[in-house]
Amino acid sequence: MAKAKTWVEPHPGGIYVKPADLWIDPSRPVERAAVTHGHADHARSGHGAVFATPETLAIMALRYGVDAEASHNQAFVYGDGFERGGVRFSFHPAGHVLGSAQVLMEYAGERIVVTGDYKRRPDPTCVPFEVVPCDIFVTEATFGLPVFRHPPTSDEIAKLIGAVRAEPDRSVLVGAYALGKAQRVIAELRGAGWSAPIYIHGALEKMCQLYAVHGVDLGELRLVSETEKAEMAGQIVLAPPSALNDRWSRRLPDPVTAMASGWMRVRQRARQRMVELPLVISDHADWDELTTTIAEVNPKESWITHGSEDGLLRWCELTQRKARALHLVGRDLEEEA
Amino acid sequence: MKRFAALIDRLIYTRSRNTKLALIVDYLRHTPDPDRGWALAALTESLDFPAVKAGTVRALLATRVDEELFRLSRHFVGDTAETAALLWPESEKPLPFRGGVGVGSSSVAPAFETPPPTPPLKGRGLSVSEAVDALAATSRSDAPAVVAFLLDRLDADGRYALLKLALGGMRVGVSARLAKQAFAQAFDVPVDDVEELWHAIPPPYAPLFAWGEGRAERPDLKDVAFFRPFMLAHPLEGESVDLADYAAEWKWDGIRVQIVHGGGETRIYSRGGEEISGAFPELVAAFDQDAVIDGELLVRGEVQGGEAASFNALQQRLGRKTVSKKMLADYPAFVRVYDLLAVDGNDLRGLPWTERRRQLEAFVPRLVDSHFDLSQVIEANDFDDLAERRAGARDAAIEGVMLKRRDAPYVAGRRAGLWYKWKRDPLIADCVMMYAQRGNGRRASFYSDYTFGCWSDAGELLPVGKAYSGFTDEELKWLDKFVRDNTLNRFGPVREVEKSLVLEVAFDSIHGSKRHKSGLAMRFPRISRIRRDKPAEEADRIATLQAMVT
Numbered sequence: 086m087a088k089a090k091t092w093v094e095p096h097p098g099g100i101y102v103k104p105a106d107l108w109i110d111p112s113r114p115v116e117r118a119a120v121t122h123g124h125a126d127h128a129r130s131g132h133g134a135v136f137a138t139p140e141t142l143a144i145m146a147l148r149y150g151v152d153a154e155a156s157h158n159q160a161f162v163y164g165d166g167f168e169r170g171g172v173r174f175s176f177h178p179a180g181h182v183l184g185s186a187q188v189l190m191e192y193a194g195e196r197i198v199v200t201g202d203y204k205r206r207p208d209p210t211c212v213p214f215e216v217v218p219c220d221i222f223v224t225e226a227t228f229g230l231p232v233f234r235h236p237p238t239s240d241e242i243a244k245l246i247g248a249v250r251a252e253p254d255r256s257v258l259v260g261a262y263a264l265g266k267a268q269r270v271i272a273e274l275r276g277a278g279w280s281a282p283i284y285i286h287g288a289l290e291k292m293c294q295l296y297a298v299h300g301v302d303l304g305e306l307r308l309v310s311e312t313e314k315a316e317m318a319g320q321i322v323l324a325p326p327s328a329l330n331d332r333w334s335r336r337l338p339d340p341v342t343a344m345a346s347g348w349m350r351v352r353q354r355a356r357q358r359m360v361e362l363p364l365v366i367s368d369h370a371d372w373d374e375l376t377t378t379i380a381e382v383n384p385k386e387s388w389i390t391h392g393s394e395d396g397l398l399r400w401c402e403l404t405q406r407k408a409r410a411l412h413l414v415g416r417d418l419e420e421e422a
Numbered sequence: 423m424k425r426f427a428a429l430i431d432r433l434i435y436t437r438s439r440n441t442k443l444a445l446i447v448d449y450l451r452h453t454p455d456p457d458r459g460w461a462l463a464a465l466t467e468s469l470d471f472p473a474v475k476a477g478t479v480r481a482l483l484a485t486r487v488d489e490e491l492f493r494l495s496r497h498f499v500g501d502t503a504e505t506a507a508l509l510w511p512e513s514e515k516p517l518p519f520r521g522g523v524g525v526g527s528s529s530v531a532p533a534f535e536t537p538p539p540t541p542p543l544k545g546r547g548l549s550v551s552e553a554v555d556a557l558a559a560t561s562r563s564d565a566p567a568v569v570a571f572l573l574d575r576l577d578a579d580g581r582y583a584l585l586k587l588a589l590g591g592m593r594v595g596v597s598a599r600l601a602k603q604a605f606a607q608a609f610d611v612p613v614d615d616v617e618e619l620w621h622a623i624p625p626p627y628a629p630l631f632a633w634g635e636g637r638a639e640r641p642d643l644k645d646v647a648f649f650r651p652f653m654l655a656h657p658l659e660g661e662s663v664d665l666a667d668y669a670a671e672w673k674w675d676g677i678r679v680q681i682v683h684g685g686g687e688t689r690i691y692s693r694g695g696e697e698i699s700g701a702f703p704e705l706v707a708a709f710d711q712d713a714v715i716d717g718e719l720l721v722r723g724e725v726q727g728g729e730a731a732s733f734n735a736l737q738q739r740l741g742r743k744t745v746s747k748k749m750l751a752d753y754p755a756f757v758r759v760y761d762l763l764a765v766d767g768n769d770l771r772g773l774p775w776t777e778r779r780r781q782l783e784a785f786v787p788r789l790v791d792s793h794f795d796l797s798q799v800i801e802a803n804d805f806d807d808l809a810e811r812r813a814g815a816r817d818a819a820i821e822g823v824m825l826k827r828r829d830a831p832y833v834a835g836r837r838a839g840l841w842y843k844w845k846r847d848p849l850i851a852d853c854v855m856m857y858a859q860r861g862n863g864r865r866a867s868f869y870s871d872y873t874f875g876c877w878s879d880a881g882e883l884l885p886v887g888k889a890y891s892g893f894t895d896e897e898l899k900w901l902d903k904f905v906r907d908n909t910l911n912r913f914g915p916v917r918e919v920e921k922s923l924v925l926e927v928a929f930d931s932i933h934g935s936k937r938h939k940s941g942l943a944m945r946f947p948r949i950s951r952i953r954r955d956k957p958a959e960e961a962d963r964i965a966t967l968q969a970m971v972t
Contacts, residue, residue, distance in 0.1 A: 231487070232495045232508035234578070330866045332906075342866070350508065351499050352434055352582075359866055361435045393498070399490050 092172075092192055093221075095388065095411040100199060100223065102190060104170035107136075109188055109199050112413075119174060121201025122185035123148065123264055134158060136167065138176055140184025140299055144264065147295055163212060179203040180214035181368050182265030183296055189217050198382070199223040204367065205374040206238065209272040210265070210301045214378075222384035223411070226392035227369040228347055229400075235347060235371040241364045242273045245321070248341060248362050253319040256284070257362065258340035260326035263289050265368050267323050268296045270345050271303045273366075274321065282307045284317050286324035286333065314338050330359055347371065376400055423548045423576060425453055426461050427583035433465075433594035437862045442596060446604035457550040459626025462605070464550075464587045465596045468625055471557040473565045474588045479506050482566040486511055503589055507582035510573050548575040550587070551626070557588050599694040609634030614651045614834040617695050622648040647684040649691045650714060650763055650771070651834035655824060655841035662805045663842065668825040669775065670800040670808055673843055674758055675733045675821035675931070675945075676720035677740070681709050681757065690719075701742045702755050708793040713785065716761040716832075717797065720819055721753040730758070730819035732972055733945060734933035758797045759786055760824075763832060771832040778832065812846065818972040821930065822846045848928035848946075849970050851876065852953060852961045854883055855923045858905040859916050861890060868898055869905035869917065872949070874925050875940070877963045883921055884940035884964060892928065892948030901952070924953035924961050932970050940964055942971070 094101040099111035099118075107117040114131030121127055121137075123144030128137075130149035135142065139160040145151040152158065159167065163186065166175030171193070176186040181202040188199045196219040203214050203225065228235075249257045261267040267289050274283065282305040285293065293303055309322060318338045328334065329342050344360045347367030355363040370378060375397060379387055387408040389397050394410035401408035429449045436442050446465070450458050463469050479502060483492050487509050499505040553572055560568040569588065573581050586592050602620055606613035611634055622643045623630050632638035679698070680691045688706045690699045699706050702719070721739060723731025731753075739745065739753050762782040763771050770778050779799075786796045800823065802808035812823050822845035830840040853874035861870035871890040875883040893901065908920035928950040935943030942964070 230495050230498055231491055232499055232505060234508070236578075330860065332867055334867055339864075352431075352504060353500055355435060359437075359860075359862070361437070363435065393494070396491060396494050399488065399494070403488055 088195075092195075093190070093197055095223075095413070097413060099413070100411075102170075102172055104192060105172040105174070107169060107172075107174075110201060117169075119188050120145070121179065121188060121199065122182055124182070124202070127201055136161065136174065138162065138184040138186050141186070142184075143295060143299070144184060144292075147291055148264075163215075177215050177217050178212040180205065180208060180211060183211050183268070183299060183301065185211060187215075187217060189219065195220050197221040197223065198384075200225055202227070202369055203378075204370045205378060206235070208269055208368070209276055210269050210296060216378070216381050219382065220385045221388060222379065222382050222386075223388040223390060224375065224379065224397075225369065226375065226389045226394050226397040228367070228371050229375060229389070229393035229395075229397035231372045231396065231400075233347060233350055233371045234373055235350070235365050235367050238273055238366055239277065241345075241366050242270075242277045245270075245343065245362070245364055246274070246277060246279060248343070249319060249321055252341065255339045255341055256317040256320050256322050256337045257343050258322045258324060258329060258334060258337055259364070260329040260342070260344040260346075260358075260360075261323050262346075262368075263325050264292050266345055266366070267325075268293060268301060268303060269368065270323065270364075270366065271306070272301060275302065275304050279321070280304065281320060284309050284312060284320055284322040286322075286328050288325050288328070289323060309336060326358075372396075379406065380404075423550055423553060423580045423583055425449065426457070426464075426550050426587075427576075427579040429461065430465075430583055430586065430592065430594050431579060433596060437595075439600065443600060443604050443607065446596070446601065447608040450605060450608040455628055455631055456626035459628060459631065460550045460554045460587075462601055462627065463625035465592060465594065466598045466601045467590055467592065469554070469587065469590070471560075471588055473560050473562045474557055474569060476502050476589055478562075478565045478569060479503065479585060479589065482506075482570055483509065485566070486570070503585035503591075504582055506573075507578055507585055510578075510581050512577075548572060548580070548584075553584055553587060554626075597694055598696045602695065605630070605634065615640070617651040617834070618643065618648055620649065620695065621689070621691070621697065622646040645685040647682040647687045647689045649682065649689075649695045649697075650680060651695070652678060652680065652693055652716065653761075653832050653834060653841060654836040655843040656836055656838065658825065658842040658844040663825055665802060665804060665808065667828060668842075669779070669828055670802060671760065671797050671824045671826065672800065672815070672817075672820050673822045673824045673845070674718040674720060674730060674797070675819050676718040676730070676736050676758075678716070679719045679757060680714065680716050680763070681705065682714045683709055683712055684714075698740075701739060701745060703745060704750060705755060705757060705793055708790040711785070711788050712766055713762065714764040715757070715759050715782075715794075716763060717757040717759040717794075719755060719757050721755050723818070726818055730817070732818040732931065732933050734935070734943065756793045756795065758795055759789075760797045761832060773831060774829045775826050775832075776828045812844065815846065818931075820846070845930065848930055848950075849932065850950065851886075851927050851929070851967055851970075852924050852956060853886060853927050854921050854958045854961045855904075855919055855925055856883060856885055856921060857916050857918050858901075865898075868902045870898055870902070872901070872925065874927060875921075876961060876967055877959075878940070879963070879965065885938060886940045886942050886964070886967060887927065887929070887944040887947040889925075889927060889947040889949050892950055893952070897949075897952060922958050924956040924958055925949050926951040926953050931972055932967055934971060940967075942967055 092103050098113055100109040108115045109119045110121055110127040111118050116133040118132040119136040120141055123141050128145050134157040136159050142153040142160050146153040161176050163176055163178050173191040175189045177189055179185040179187045179201055190197045198217050198219040205214050261270050271283055284307050287310055293306055297303055322337055334340055341361050343362035343364055345364040345366040347369055348354045349363035349365045389410045390413050398408050398410055432445050433442055483506050495509055496505045556568055572584055602616045603613055606616045619630055629641045633640050678693045682689050688709050689697055690702055692698050720730040721736045722728050723735050762778055762785050765785055825842040827840045853876055855872050856875045857873040858869040859871040861868055873885050873888045875885045878884050905917055905919055909917045911918040927947050929944040929947040931945045933943050
């Protein structure tokens with residue numbers, strides 16, 4: 086069996102797969118990149134060739150102008166893959182956002198899985214995470230502290246609907262990351278029976294359309310910019326977090342500020358962001374999901390990337406699992422979690 | 423506990439006072455006794471469980487959670503109660519799958535050696551009163567086991583509520599005043615009555631709720647050191663009054679207090695009806711007469727030759743639960759007595775000011791003169807003469823003049839035409855805007871809080887104050903745009919702006935302060951004008967402000 090450390094090199098700017106001369110989620114433009122999902126801290130523009138799922142390529146085309154049709158970029162559905170330099174690459178669902186994938190690499194009898202970002206609980210907008218057995222499991226650790234236990238999503242959605250109904254003269258403005266979180270909140274609302282139009286900030290429009298094209302039904306969406314103020318009383322409005330409490334929000338009727346993020350679990354964090362209605366909805370695995378996943382995958386060794394590496398490392402130590410922390414740069418944990 | 427936990431969660435995130443009020447009203451109306459009474463006491467920090475302290479919780483956590491994971495978590499969260507609430511291992515996790523080894527599983531959770539006496543509880547949940555009973559009954563040695571037992575019955579929000587209830591430090595922005603207003607609103611009773619009854623009845627206030635709901639008579643307050651709501655004044659704005667009808671007194675710049683002796687006990691209340699006896703033990707000890715007085719609490723200053731010092735000096739003594747000997751010696755407190763509300767069992771509040779004043783003058787000599795003196799009536803010939811004396815007052819602790827209608831009884835609140843406050847004209851300085859921060863609530867999208875500075879001798883701009891009022895809505899829009907168009911740097915919620923806009927700032931007084939680099943602190947600063955016409959270089963110098971220090 087090969088020794089992983091000889092053929093896979095973790096660098097601050099991404100993971101380099103030596104025999105294939107290929108990077109996974111590199112933070113700088115490279116000749117060949119396998120990309121786990123479309124968030125800006127994993128997908129960048131300017132690569133020579135991109136290997137990703139069709140949905141991720143479509144998202145990259147929309148966000149960064151990557152030419153998804155170009156022959157040097159290759160799309161692979163879940164379970165599918167390619168071979169290069171003796172390394173077999175394949176893509177497997179990560180349950181994070183539309184098109185998100187774990188990358189499995191097999192080389193000389195050794196299996197390494199890079200999760201990118203992932204979660205375990207149900208999400209109506211993407212395919213659920215699959216446990217892929219491997220020797221080395223490269224896992225994220227955004228919420229790698231035991232204080233992070235996300236409550237059931239249905240409770241948070243009920244809280245949101247309750248808040249709208251409680252104050253019919255106001256709108257509830259939900260800050261939600263433009264890729265993934267926004268569409269998930271909308272889809273969860275639809276699932277909970279909220280059939281009224283949902284009002285969105287212009288920055289969310291194209292991504293919502295892309296989701297719809299990929300078969301995620303978001304119901305009727307209306308642009309805030311094309312709506313009279315009074316119409317949005319008693320309604321739900323979604324915007325990127327940066328638009329909360331900014332001038333843009335003045336066009337809404339006395340909005341209640343909500344935010345959908347795993348960070349909302351901590352009261353002081355929510356208060357700092359002037360959030361009145363914190364919604365603990367995350368696209369990242371919480372503590373229980375992280376630890377359960379490591380236990381289920383049961384790798385020979387875990388490599389822990391961005392987030393609270395120390396907490397998860399400590400857990401591995403307590404449970405006598407081999408682990409190390411990779412210190413990757415440029416991961417934007419604040420906005421999108 | 424679920425309802426209480428939901429209430430404090432909503433209060434934490436709500437910035438609007440009216441919404442807070444509505445939340446408490448709703449809770450009081452729809453929660454049974456005695457839970458609502460304990461909840462009210464917890465919100466106003468009126469509970470204390472001597473056997474349960476933060477150390478108890480830390481020690482308890484160490485038996486359930488790996489120490490390193492607790493340390494990392496505590497560092498991230500920043501609050502022991504919240505960290506403990508979130509970390510506490512649950513026996514059943516609400517996830518579709520269960521981890522092999524979680525925090526607090528058998529590998530790290532030792533049991534208590536001898537099972538502690540567990541409180542007798544019904545059912546699976548936990549009510550606020552069950553929690554209070556258990557916490558009050560426990561001993562220091564049993565406390566960790568009892569707290570553990572209670573935490574096991576709650577979810578994360580419930581655990582947070584329980585730990586805040588046990589340890590205090592709720593920090594939900596609810597003053598005693600707000601709580602009393604909520605009570606009055608919930609049961610449609612006069613807030614003045616609530617203020618009086620509040621301190622007379624211990625938590626969980628069952629007789630108070632019974633009275634509020636019309637199930638019982640108003641509780642009898644004989645032999646209790648209860649609080650009487652203050653009589654307040656309207657500002658005098660431009661009009662003049664006839665001194666034949668109004669008596670004039672200096673308005674001292676301390677804190678208004680009421681000292682009550684009753685049932686063998688002396689209590690000091692601040693204007694909002696919060697009890698502050700603990701911070702001024704020397705006054706409590708010195709007040710030994712069966713009476714209720716209204717006065718101004720001040721400290722003596724060395725610079726003032728033992729006379730009343732500025733508010734700045736008094737601040738050293740405020741907000742303390744206990745006081746050191748050094749504090750007592752460095753900032754000796756005394757009360758300048760304005761009014762006599764009761765004496766020797768007689769309520770004087772219905773009498774005209776003239777009569778109360780007569781009795782007050784006879785009463786004050788009964789008090790220890792180092793700690794109590796009489797507020798003097800200003801002898802002015804007429805209103806113009808009074809205006810002249812007001813303008814000439816240089817005393818550090820004089821804030822202005824009070825005018826009190828001679829034939830008025832002592833009535834709660836602010837009644838038209840009875841009392842006026844006539845503050846000294848504000849001081850004015852031209853300052854330069856340096857930083858801006860967004861406001862709260864309706865102002866959340868506006869940069870409405872401004873830090874401004876004046877020029878040092880070295881030509882450096884140093885902050886001298888911060889203001890968030892005094893401008894119109896139109897001016898606010900303009901200021902907001904100015905901030906956005908002239909931002910140099912962003913530090914989180916704060917923007918540093920181009921140092922080009924002169925703000926005329928009005929303030930009541932200015933004092934030395936170690937907190938600011940300029941060495942100055944303004945009292946009640948507000949923006950009086952935007953001086954778009956004035957170049958920033960021509961704004962005032964620190965030296966000019968120093969000359970205004972009293």
